Amino acid sequence: MRGFSQSIAFLRESPTRRIDAIRERLKREKRDIINLSAGQPGIPPPIEVRSLLAKQLVEDNSMELYGYTPSQGIIELREAVSEDLKRLGGIDVNPDNIVIITGGQEGMFATFMTILNPGDEVILLDPTYFGYKPIIEYFGGKIKRLGLSMENGFKIDIEKLKELITDKTKALVLVSPDNPTGNIIDRDTAKAIADLAVDKDFWIVSDEAYRTLIYEGEHTYIYRYAPDHVISINTFSKDPGIPGWRLGFIYGPSDAIPKLKLAAEEMTYCPPVIAQKFVAAYLRSEVRLKHLKYIIEEYRSRRDAAVKALREYLPESRFVVPRGSMFIFVDLSHYIRDSERFAEALLERYGVTVIPGTYFSDIYRSAIRISFVVESIERIRMGIERISNAINDLRGSL
Amino acid sequence: MRGFSQSIAFLRESPTRRIDAIRERLKREKRDIINLSAGQPGIPPPIEVRSLLAKQLVEDNSMELYGYTPSQGIIELREAVSEDLKRLGGIDVNPDNIVIITGGQEGMFATFMTILNPGDEVILLDPTYFGYKPIIEYFGGKIKRLGLSMENGFKIDIEKLKELITDKTKALVLVSPDNPTGNIIDRDTAKAIADLAVDKDFWIVSDEAYRTLIYEGEHTYIYRYAPDHVISINTFSKDPGIPGWRLGFIYGPSDAIPKLKLAAEEMTYCPPVIAQKFVAAYLRSEVRLKHLKYIIEEYRSRRDAAVKALREYLPESRFVVPRGSMFIFVDLSHYIRDSERFAEALLERYGVTVIPGTYFSDIYRSAIRISFVVESIERIRMGIERISNAINDLRGSL
Missing domain, CATH: 3.90.1150.10 (Aspartate Aminotransferase, domain 1)
Structure with missing residues (x-):
């Protein structure tokens, strides 16, 4: 039929x-x-990096700028991302633990495709980015909401969070800097959540799309506190500003990486090569x-x-x-x-x-x-x- | 856990x-x-189209070349594809029935995500492209194989095909021109398969990645014979030759289109804008x-x-x-x-x-x-x- x-x-x-x-x-x-x-x-x-790409488009007659890449992404970009995480966040992420993806959306889809079984519970904050709900429900996950209060600066109440955790809790989704509130999770809260994730053994899906767009304070890289329990989702849409080119990266523990890579490969085979070359040049350029x-x-x-x-x-x-x-x-x-x-x-x-x-x-x-x-x-x-x-x-x- | x-x-x-x-x-x-x-x-x-893009990269300071696009793809590309199908194949496909996708792989994944329920049967030819099996099995489909004979020029035996069809048959996958054999399905066979699909009410998933790479004979656009039963998967990887840019298109009947679009949107939000602009220029250029x-x-x-x-x-x-x-x-x-x-x-x-x-x-x-x-x-x-x-x-x- x-x-x-x-x-x-x-x-x-x-x-x-x-x-x-x-x-x-x-x-x-x-x-x-x-x-x-x-x-x-x-x-x-930046025009400097766009000009570099323009030059290669005209002068290079090989398939270098047009061919397939490894599904995990080209090694020079994974190395540049690793250096960037070290420089901006002080964290050590091996290029082998980084998967280049075809945009943050693919990162979200690949993550839940990799971790969820029907009936698993996922905790979302309220308010939070609306992109998570349909994906979690598509994979059969059950959503539980942790309400945040504007009066309290949208701060996460760890005791309230604990009350939501059951033996079916598979993941907690954090978005920081946050969409829609612009809030940033502070170090102590991040540490407490990380400890809880390790103790109760659930995933932290950490959406860090806006990690470089900080106006006061600093970004907390929660991976630092629970490297075996964090899958971090990142994008190049906001910085250097190529949302329509569809490029981002995820990183996480070694047992998750081959599965995340396979999920992304099954959806899109490999991330766009022209965007990968462009961002590798950007991250390592003086203008970055x-x-x-x-x-x-x-x-x-x-x-x-x-x-x-x-x-x-x-x-x-x-x-x-x-x-x-x-x-x-x-x-x-x-x-x-x-x-x-x-x-x-x-x-x-x-x-x-x-x-x-x-x-x-x-x-x-x-x-x-x-x-x-x-x-x-x-x-x-x-x-x-x-x-x-x-x-x-x-x-x-x- | x-x-x-x-x-x-x-x-x-x-x-x-x-x-x-x-x-x-x-x-x-x-x-x-x-x-x-x-x-x-x-x-x-072709260098002419690459030069055009290079110029825009350097001269245009708007977000035109960098921003998100509609998830179905920009209208100028969908119109150019519609014209191209008319010009090369003589078929009428409304731009509204075309979904631009992030490469043929996404087209395959989105198609089975859209049509399959666990337990559905899918008929694959043998030999056929190896990309279909894991996707079909991931979505719970059961694969039945129709063996083709080299002696017989890999021609599909309609009587043998009929024997494989049950009330659980959801789809038949055709790849023409074929990967791996290079064979082309002739008009009469295509017509007979289309009639069968309409009669027994199953989908034809028609993989036409190589439709423009024909050395003798001509490509058969099977959509012509069963427009309500064909989902056609196409790519720009082979022509104009940008496999690493991840761009293709699918077309099919009006009730399938919104679902295919949603599936692709959930995976990648929108297809890469730079590739869309590039291919729209290519398809409409004199060098095409x-x-x-x-x-x-x-x-x-x-x-x-x-x-x-x-x-x-x-x-x-x-x-x-x-x-x-x-x-x-x-x-x-x-x-x-x-x-x-x-x-x-x-x-x-x-x-x-x-x-x-x-x-x-x-x-x-x-x-x-x-x-x-x-x-x-x-x-x-x-x-x-x-x-x-x-x-x-x-x-x-x-």
């Missing part, structure tokens, strides 16, 4: 894709849309730290402008100033109730895209996620002013 | 990867290795047909040289001269028994890589697959001469 898989029903279109589709339609209607939704950098990768400093300063000033505008235009909004990532998670419960309906009306009538809090949380249903990396300072201010106008107009009805 | 998925055990490293690893080691030992194993073109994509003509003539002359050398150095070998693809499937049963042991000895001692027949077949266990697209004519001859030397030296022991 022609027909379809039953499990595929667990997969749903990414909610940001729905916002994207409405935005595309409005753009075709020549509407001016302010993008405060996308987790996509507004700054392209300079570019990082530049984007951090740029995004920090945009964040500050967004915070200022929020305080000015939406004085009753509540948020924790993000110390990393690309987002501010703004609770609008003083003004509105239903963030999904608000986000749609905001886009259709006021031309501003944001992501509703319901996509990240069962608790913060009146929150929105604002991205501060796509638009200029001027347009971020304008976008937040439009949000304020929308609230004034729609207040009674939402 | 930390630990791993049980189903992941169905996944095994691609056998070509094992050959690759031995080859890499011998290369480090400075051995001269003749590559008659890889399905990777030896000719890079010129380049195709050039690579076909070049590969045909290499095929002819390989055929000549086989007849000269291995007169008792049996094969059907391939009318398409990149390979000759050579039965060496007059000389050897165990193609796996032979291939390993051939590589270690004589420096030639081939793929053993056992990877493709339960029947042709003394065959090898020879690729004629990687090496020059001179080195193809040299490689086949070395195979003959190996046979003379090892004959008694294998």
Whole structure:
């Protein structure tokens, strides 16, 4: 019988894709849309590295830039990543423990494909990145939520976490710097979680997509504290800023690596060679730290402008100033109730895209996620002013 | 409990990867290795299109070349593919029925992820491409084999096919032009299979990776005969020759498309934007047909040289001269028994890589697959001469 898989029903279109589709339609209607939704950098990768690649494209007539690579990734990139983790994080990760992947999404899918059996429990924080739920459910995992409180700076309560752990707990997903809150897990909390993972023997799936985008404080590499229990998922989408090129890396203990590599190989055979060569050159180039400093300063000033505008235009909004990532998670419960309906009306009538809090949380249903990396300072201010106008107009009805 | 998925055990490293690893080691030992194993073109994509891309890399400072794309692929590429299918195949495929994918491997994985339920039966030809078995088994499918006979030109016997069909038959996998035999399914056979698929209501998974690499005859687009029952898997790895960039496309009926798109989105979010822009420019450029003509003539002359050398150095070998693809499937049963042991000895001692027949077949266990697209004519001859030397030296022991 022609027909379809039953499990595929667990997969749903990414909610940001729905916002994207409405935005595309409005753009075709020549509407001016302010993008405060996308987790996509507004700054392209450094021209020095792009020029190197351009030269090789024209001058090299071998298959070097076009051929398949080992499925684990080319050795020069795995070595460059290992050096980068040592330089920025002070951790030792052997290039053999690194698998280059076709973007963070493949890293997430490969990780749960590798570790989950039907009935396993996975603990997700609330709020957290919405990409995990469909993958975990697709592989038959059961989700348990650990609610975080904005008042408490989204800090993880270790005692509450302990209460959720059973003999079926397979993994805990941490996102730090966080999407959507911009929060960073501090060293002591990371250490306590790592100890718990070792003691109770579960995986920490550590999503470190934003590890280099830190505005205050520093990134905690939790692998340091529980190297046999951490699978770390990383991407080059945010830095050097090639989200559409699909490249990232994962690292973890030696017994997990061959399985993660096989899962990725079965899905995509090998990661894109042109992106691998590009990032290997970037990580080892002199411009790497300079570019990082530049984007951090740029995004920090945009964040500050967004915070200022929020305080000015939406004085009753509540948020924790993000110390990393690309987002501010703004609770609008003083003004509105239903963030999904608000986000749609905001886009259709006021031309501003944001992501509703319901996509990240069962608790913060009146929150929105604002991205501060796509638009200029001027347009971020304008976008937040439009949000304020929308609230004034729609207040009674939402 | 930390630990791993049980189903992941169905996944095994691609056998070509094992050959690759031995080859890499011998290369480090400075051995001269003749590559008659890889399905990777030896000719890079046309310089005109590479130059265009190089220019944009240097001159365009927007995120156009770096950002995420719709998960189904950019519309200009889907339109270009639709035009290309019309121009080369005379078939009408709406751009909405095309999903751009991150390489043919993702197309295969997404297809079975979309259609298979545990216990479903899938019919594979023997010999056939080895990539299908692990994916089908991973999703709980049961494989039934339809043996083809070299004497009969690997022609599919429709009556024998009918005998394999039960009420659990979910799909039949066809690879044409074929890997490993280079055979092309003729129009009448395609029509008969299509009728059967409609009548018995099963999917035809039509792998058309080599559709533009035809040396005699023409490619049959089976979608034409059963548009509601065909999912067609295609790649840009072979033409324009960017295997390491990971890009391909699938097309099929409207009810399958959203599910295929979701499966691919869950694995990789979107296909690589730089490859999408590059191929859209290629398909619509004036050099497209010129380049195709050039690579076909070049590969045909290499095929002819390989055929000549086989007849000269291995007169008792049996094969059907391939009318398409990149390979000759050579039965060496007059000389050897165990193609796996032979291939390993051939590589270690004589420096030639081939793929053993056992990877493709339960029947042709003394065959090898020879690729004629990687090496020059001179080195193809040299490689086949070395195979003959190996046979003379090892004959008694294998």
